[in-house]
Amino acid sequence: MSDDQRTGADDQATLGRIETEVALLMRLGEATRRATGTAEHRVLDRAAYVILRHLDAAGPQNVSALATQLNLDGSTVTRQVSALQRDGLITRGPDPADGRGTVVSPTAAGLQRMAAVRAARTRLYGDILGDWDAEDRDTLARLLRRLNEELSARNRRR
Template sequence: MKDDHTTGTARDEVTLGRIETEVALLLRLGEATRRGTGTMEHRLLDRAAYVILRHLANAGPQNVSALAAKLNLDGSTVTRQVSAMQRDGLIARAPDPTDGRGTVISATHAGLQRMAAVQAARTRLYGDILADWSADDRETLAEMLHRLNGALESRNRRR
């Protein structure tokens, strides 16, 4: 007779291996789908600009350090991305009212418009991809992805 703990552990390892594989495929296929979509809206922003604009739209103006911490990126990486976005008119810099030496970054109207166009195009794309899924299955997927992202954020905050 098998030990339930050993059997459960082996089953957990198989399940975790499947999750790792599926997440890796999700990331690869998601990016390939974005690149392969023929509509212009998907090309209005690169992935980094989209993520930064989504965060600024939700959280409001931020200094680069706070933005880098929230996005779990190096400050120099965010500074480069923000500089490019400022050149493109997607974000604006203003003096930081809490630190006279610093600046805060905010999304411009043009940046928010582009972000909204990309978001709408992505929503339509996922609507097409998941068209034959039931509403309950789509809701379950949304909830599970939310929980996974929350667990990933929590782990990254602890590091």
């Protein structure tokens, strides 16, 4: 086997390990959230949490822009936004850029629930990663962000 073939085989093996670990991360992350005993983890479902986190960071948006940013179908986001509005976690208001449209914004109650979930998740990961040194935690955070940025960029190109 040539060096190029060996390098190619090593790369494929590494990519296979990454695929396996990401699949496990997604499964175990959701299983951990469901199994955690504190109610704070369950005051919002995953979709509501992601929408509220995005609105908190990016500000009011129309549903179309929200769907684009979250890489979701517009009808999916419309259903989720309707449920959040029914629960008093977001409001709809006129779009300042287009008087015919509307934008959604988080309510104080929505932000409070999102902050509670975020704090609970932060504590959970603090417990899970408690034996890791600060450099390893920082490296993990940096590499996960890089992976998420690459995934997001790829989804935007499609």
